[in-house]
Amino acid sequence: MPDYSRTDTLLGPYRVLDLTSELGLMCGKMLGDLGADVIKLERPGGDPARNRGPFYKDQVHPEKSLFWFAHNVNKRGLTLNIRCADGQELLKRLVTTADFLIESYAPGFLESLGLDYEDLSQINPRLVMVSITPFGRTGPKARHKMSELTMWASGGEMYLTGDPDRAPLWISLPQAGLQGSLEALAGAMVAHWHRENTGEGQHVDVSIQEAVIWQLMGTPIGLWACHGENQQRRGTMQVQPKATYPGAGQCKDGFFTGGILGGGASLHTVRTQQGLVSWMDAEGRATPELKGYDWRRFDGRSVTQEEADRLAKPILDFYKTKTVRQIHEEGVVQRRMTTAAFYTAKDVLADPQLQARDYWVKLEHPELGESLTYPGAYAKMSETPLKFRRRAPLIGEHNDELYRGELGLSASELALLKGRRVI
Amino acid sequence: MAKKAFEGIKCLDFGWIGVGPVPLRLMGDHGATVVRLESHTAPETARNSRPYIGNTAHVDRAYWFADWNSSKLGLSIDLSKPRGKEIAWKLIRWADIITEGMTTKTMRNWGMDYESVRKVRPDIIYLSTTVKGQTGPHHSAAGHGTLIAALAGISSLVGWPDRYPLSQWGAYTDMPNWRLASAAILAALDYRRRTGKGQFIDYSQFEGALHLVAPTFLEYAVNGRLMERNGNRWAYAVPHGAFPCQGDNRWVALSVGTDKEWHSLCQAMGDPALAQDSRFATFMARKRHEDELERIVAGWTKQHTTDEVVASLQTAGVASSVVESVKDLFEDDQLQHRRHFRWLLHATGEKVPHEAWGFQLSKTPDTMFAAPAMGQHNEYVLKEILGYADEDIAQLLMDKVVTTEDDLPKA
Numbered sequence: 001m002p003d004y005s006r007t008d009t010l011l012g013p014y015r016v017l018d019l020t021s022e023l024g025l026m027c028g029k030m031l032g033d034l035g036a037d038v039i040k041l042e043r044p045g046g047d048p049a050r051n052r053g054p055f056y057k058d059q060v061h062p063e064k065s066l067f068w069f070a071h072n073v074n075k076r077g078l079t080l081n082i083r084c085a086d087g088q089e090l091l092k093r094l095v096t097t098a099d100f101l102i103e104s105y106a107p108g109f110l111e112s113l114g115l116d117y118e119d120l121s122q123i124n125p126r127l128v129m130v131s132i133t134p135f136g137r138t139g140p141k142a143r144h145k146m147s148e149l150t151m152w153a154s155g156g157e158m159y160l161t162g163d164p165d166r167a168p169l170w171i172s173l174p175q176a177g178l179q180g181s182l183e184a185l186a187g188a189m190v191a192h193w194h195r196e197n198t199g200e201g202q203h204v205d206v207s208i209q210e211a212v213i214w215q216l217m218g219t220p221i222g223l224w225a226c227h228g229e230n231q232q233r234r235g236t237m238q239v240q241p242k243a244t245y246p247g248a249g250q251c252k253d254g255f256f257t258g259g260i261l262g263g264g265a266s267l268h269t270v271r272t273q274q275g276l277v278s279w280m281d282a283e284g285r286a287t288p289e290l291k292g293y294d295w296r297r298f299d300g301r302s303v304t305q306e307e308a309d310r311l312a313k314p315i316l317d318f319y320k321t322k323t324v325r326q327i328h329e330e331g332v333v334q335r336r337m338t339t340a341a342f343y344t345a346k347d348v349l350a351d352p353q354l355q356a357r358d359y360w361v362k363l364e365h366p367e368l369g370e371s372l373t374y375p376g377a378y379a380k381m382s383e384t385p386l387k388f389r390r391r392a393p394l395i396g397e398h399n400d401e402l403y404r405g406e407l408g409l410s411a412s413e414l415a416l417l418k419g420r421r422v423i
Numbered sequence: 424m425a426k427k428a429f430e431g432i433k434c435l436d437f438g439w440i441g442v443g444p445v446p447l448r449l450m451g452d453h454g455a456t457v458v459r460l461e462s463h464t465a466p467e468t469a470r471n472s473r474p475y476i477g478n479t480a481h482v483d484r485a486y487w488f489a490d491w492n493s494s495k496l497g498l499s500i501d502l503s504k505p506r507g508k509e510i511a512w513k514l515i516r517w518a519d520i521i522t523e524g525m526t527t528k529t530m531r532n533w534g535m536d537y538e539s540v541r542k543v544r545p546d547i548i549y550l551s552t553t554v555k556g557q558t559g560p561h562h563s564a565a566g567h568g569t570l571i572a573a574l575a576g577i578s579s580l581v582g583w584p585d586r587y588p589l590s591q592w593g594a595y596t597d598m599p600n601w602r603l604a605s606a607a608i609l610a611a612l613d614y615r616r617r618t619g620k621g622q623f624i625d626y627s628q629f630e631g632a633l634h635l636v637a638p639t640f641l642e643y644a645v646n647g648r649l650m651e652r653n654g655n656r657w658a659y660a661v662p663h664g665a666f667p668c669q670g671d672n673r674w675v676a677l678s679v680g681t682d683k684e685w686h687s688l689c690q691a692m693g694d695p696a697l698a699q700d701s702r703f704a705t706f707m708a709r710k711r712h713e714d715e716l717e718r719i720v721a722g723w724t725k726q727h728t729t730d731e732v733v734a735s736l737q738t739a740g741v742a743s744s745v746v747e748s749v750k751d752l753f754e755d756d757q758l759q760h761r762r763h764f765r766w767l768l769h770a771t772g773e774k775v776p777h778e779a780w781g782f783q784l785s786k787t788p789d790t791m792f793a794a795p796a797m798g799q800h801n802e803y804v805l806k807e808i809l810g811y812a813d814e815d816i817a818q819l820l821m822d823k824v825v826t827t828e829d830d831l832p833k834a
Contacts, residue, residue, distance in 0.1 A: 004617055007614075007617065007618050010607075010610035010611065010613070010614050011610055011613070013617075026634070030603065030606060030634075031606075034606065034607070034610045035610075052659070053658065054638060054641070054642040054646060054648070054650075056645055056646075057645060057646065058646060066638050066641040066642055066645065067638045069638075069641060070637035070638045070641055071637070117785070130782075135757050135761075136757075136761055136783065138760065139756075139757045139760035139761060140756045140757055140760060141756075141757040142757075144737055144743075144744075145737060145740055145741065145742045145743070146742050146744065147660065147678040147680070147742035148657075148678075149655065149657070149660075149663060149664075149676050149677075149678045149742075150676045150677065150678060150742045150743055150744035151744070152676070153665065153674075153675075153676035153744040153745065153746040153747065154744040154745070154747055155747070156747050156748065156749055156751070156752050157591065157592055157593075158665065158676065158746050159674075159746050159747060159748045159749075159751075160592035160593075161581060161589065161590075161591055161592045162589060163583075163586065163589065166583065167654075167655065167664060167665040167666075167667070167674060168665050168674055168746050169581055169582065169583075169589065169654065169655060169665075170581075170655055170676075171577065171580050171581050171591055172580040172581065172650065172651070172652045172653045172654075172657075173577075173580050173636055173638070173639065173650060174657075175635065178599070178635055179598065179599060180781070182599050182602035182603060183602055183780070183781040183782055184782060185602055185603070185606045186449060186602045186605045186606060186780070186782070187780065187781075187782030187784065189605065189606045189609035189610065190428050190429075190449065190453050190609070190784060190787070191428070191784055191786075191787070192609065192613065193428055193429065193609055193612065193613065194426070194428040194784075194786070194787050196613060196616065198426075200786060202784055202785045202786035202787065203784075203785040203786075204782050204783075204784055204785075205782060205783045205784075205785070206781055206782045207761055207781050207782075207783075208781070209757065209758070209781075210758070210761060210763050210778075210779070210780070210781035211781035213752060213758075213763065213778065213781075214598045214778060214781060215591075215592070215593060215595060215598050216592065216593060216749070217441075217487075217568075217593040217594055217597060217598065218486065218487050218490035218491060218778065219472070219473075219474065219486070219487055219593070220592075220749045221486075221490065221749055221752070221764075221776065221778065222474035222475075222476075222486025222487060222489075222490065223473075223474045223749070224749040224750055224753060225474075225486070225753070225764075225775070225776050226474045226475060226476050226477065226478055226486050226775075227473075227474050227478050229474075230748050230749055230750045231748070231749055232672070232748075233592075235589065236587055236589060236590075248587055248589075248590070249587075250587065254579075255579070255587055255588050256573070257569070257573060257578070257590050258569070258570070265471075268565070268567075328574065329561075332564055332565070332566065332570070333560075333561045333563070333564045336565055338565060338566055338567065338570055339570075340566075340569055340570040340572075340573035340574070340578070340590075341573060341574065342573045342576075342578050342579045342588055343573065343574050343575070343576050343579070344576055344579055344639075344643075344649045345576050345636070345639040345640050345642065345643035345644075345649055345650070346643055346649060347576070348574070348575065348576055348633065348640065349640060349643065349644065352559075352560055352561070353555050353556070353559045353560060353561035353562075353564075353629070354629075354630070356558070356559035356560055357556055357558060357559045357627070357630070359630055372641060372644065372645065373640065373641070373644050374637065374640070374641070375630075375633040375634050375637050375640065376630070377630070378603050378607075378630060378631045378634055379603065379604065379607040379624050379625070379626050379627075379630075379631070380556065380557075380624070380625035380626075380627070381607065381611065381622055381623075381624055382537075382622045382623040382624075382625075383611075383614070383620050383621070383622035383623075384611075384614060384622065
């Protein structure tokens with residue numbers, strides 16, 4: 001049973017076994033940030049996710065993957081080969097004290113090893129088992145071969161992204177597994193509440209495809225269901241009946257979107273246009289026409305090409321004199337515009353708000369001889385602030401601590417298991 | 424009767440679009456009683472956005488609102504009136520969980536911010552969410568998930584190297600943020616069960632979103648390099664992209680990582696000899712000749728329908744999917760198997776597809792019902808939950824404390 005006397009963190013009493021691939025690492029990471037004792041199980045020699053870059057100082061090495069670092073903070077690490085009988089035996093022993101088990105194997109794989117929910121729940125009926133797969137565990141596509149890219153495509157997000165004259169686009173840092181992992185997190189917590197109230201565990205069956213569909217944010221689904229309109233990707237141009245004008249542009253050191261021409265019924269775009277013109281005016285760059293324009297009457301459907309060009313030109317010229325940080329800090333924060341400035345990692349790291357809120361976390365990597373900076377608490381909790389206890393585990397870092405210290409294996413048994421590549 | 428995970432849990436939703444309200448949809452869908460507090464005098468953005476159920480513009484017909492607010496009870500009261508506030512306070516005393524997603528001033532102006540509420544309900548779990556959090560120099564910043572995605576550096580990673588970055592579709596950060604916010608709320612609820620202590624959750628959507636691109640910050644800080652948009656190409660696979668098929672704007676996405684998968688792709692294309700072609704025989708060779716390889720693959724896909732291409736590729740064992748439009752999603756047999764679109768009877772009398780969660784629970788499945796029209800459950804909430812008598816409710820209606828359609832802002 002969990003140690004309920006642990007009240008220093010939100011989920012301190014609970015233990016998570018994380019058997020996921022790179023598709024599911026974020027789920028356990030977030031449970032760890034909430035205080036759970038998360039144990040990442042890797043195959044002997046290290047998890048394949050350690051081969052994904054970027055790498056610390058470009059040194060391609062399984063102990064230096066920055067991808068691995070970022071997705072395994074707050075976890076301990078064990079090596080275990082669950083494909084052999086000795087490994088399965090050890091896993092079952094670990095399951096007896098686990099509250100969650102998260103996995104992202106292909107449907108049917110754990111079943112073939114006798115390690116499916118039906119098997120493990122007999123050992124521990126309290127167990128909440130979370131399976132993260134491209135399509136869920138059953139159904140006509142459950143056994144399809146998929147990748148990050150094809151999952152993104154299957155969920156409709158890709159179709160809607162990109163320029164109309166080129167192929168639909170993904171996001172250059174894969175996101176399908178991340179969204180699936182966070183959907184799994186929400187599902188796991190529902191099952192957790194039920195378990196803590198009734199003692200009954202259950203199986204949480206996650207479909208990454210459905211998690212990606214949620215990323216459409218509903219509107220295009222309603223357009224099809226209610227209006228029979230199949231939304232298309234639009235790129236950055238606003239294509240209106242009488243005019244085409246840019247919806248995005250280039251500033252001094254980067255890019256932005258929105259905040260060029262808008263208004264009408266939308267209060268926030270009216271406010272954005274007003275904020276923009278007053279900002280231009282303060283620098284002597286607003287034309288008389290812009291100053292006199294009633295943005296509540298702006299209507300993209302009737303604006304002519306000539307008028308759109310005339311209005312947009314001084315605005316686009318003005319943005320070219322501003323940096324992305326100026327657009328955000330002066331335009332958005334001070335003047336309440338909703339122009340979206342395209343920050344890069346460099347801009348984010350310099351953001352004064354994050355610094356004022358003490359967001360970034362430094363974690364020591366003794367073997368690298370330095371501390372690295374990580375994104376911090378995803379939520380500020382008044383009673384139990386999220387804690388960052390450890391950097392991502394090294395390969396088998398906690399084998400001794402857990403196999404010997406907790407399961408009571410002897411040093412010679414451990415050596416035997418290691419020699420047989422069980423751990 | 425299915426067991427409901429949150430039977431007996433009471434939630435109060437002050438609203439605004441997504442990150443505040445949707446965690447309580449999660450609760451309601453799994454058995455909690457959720458009251459959605461609104462006023463016809465100030466309908467929220469999601470109530471006034473296209474598309475509309477039946478293609479008729481009306482606050483009770485906004486699809487977006489419906490999709491994001493299933494399994495809630497609709498209450499419409501005017502909080503600018505003292506008796507409106509009194510009703511809200513009764514609900515605050517009743518609730519276990521409160522969420523709100525308005526500006527940092529709004530709840531304070533109503534006197535219903537966390538500090539005021541905790542005096543009455545010290546064990547309340549109260550989540551406030553804004554773009555950049557409740558404190559700090561930018562605490563009043565306004566925005567939405569599209570702006571936050573740009574700010575987090577996500578949008579910079581979408582696009583072709585020779586063009587402007589493009590932005591991903593939609594208010595991208597809302598969804599991961601409400602998943603994370605839900606976990607924070609549920610962890611806090613469990614903590615309260617163990618300790619009796621409630622708490623305040625200051626949820627900054629910017630801070631949550633940064634976890635989606637966490638490696639980019641390490642990459643910049645350690646290696647001094649910014650990750651950049653690169654079309655559909657990826658370091659670990661080739662070919663890796665979307666390829667055109669027969670028909671208008673029809674595409675298949677496919678990716679090939681290993682030599683074995685490359686041989687399978689050549690088989691599927693009916694050109695096994697290509698696998699041995701020196702331009703493509705190794706991963707590095709394929710990377711060097713990626714433009715050429717993409718042209719060859721597109722030459723094959725163009726001759727077939729999307730379904731034919733995916734069928735050949737899946738038979739051969741190559742990762743692939745139709746690049747699905749929303750129309751495709753509604754016709755997708757896998758989604759029908761999972762019952763992703765739930766056609767629930769809405770107050771307007773029409774069946775409306777509410778999205779199911781991306782997870783299915785084996786023992787406590789969801790018990791979703793349709794999102795409320797504004798104030799749809801006024802009588803139930805006032806009478807059954809708060810104990811008002813019929814004549815009190817009639818008076819509240821006459822005095823416009825309980826709002827109706829007549830109170831909608833005139834266009």
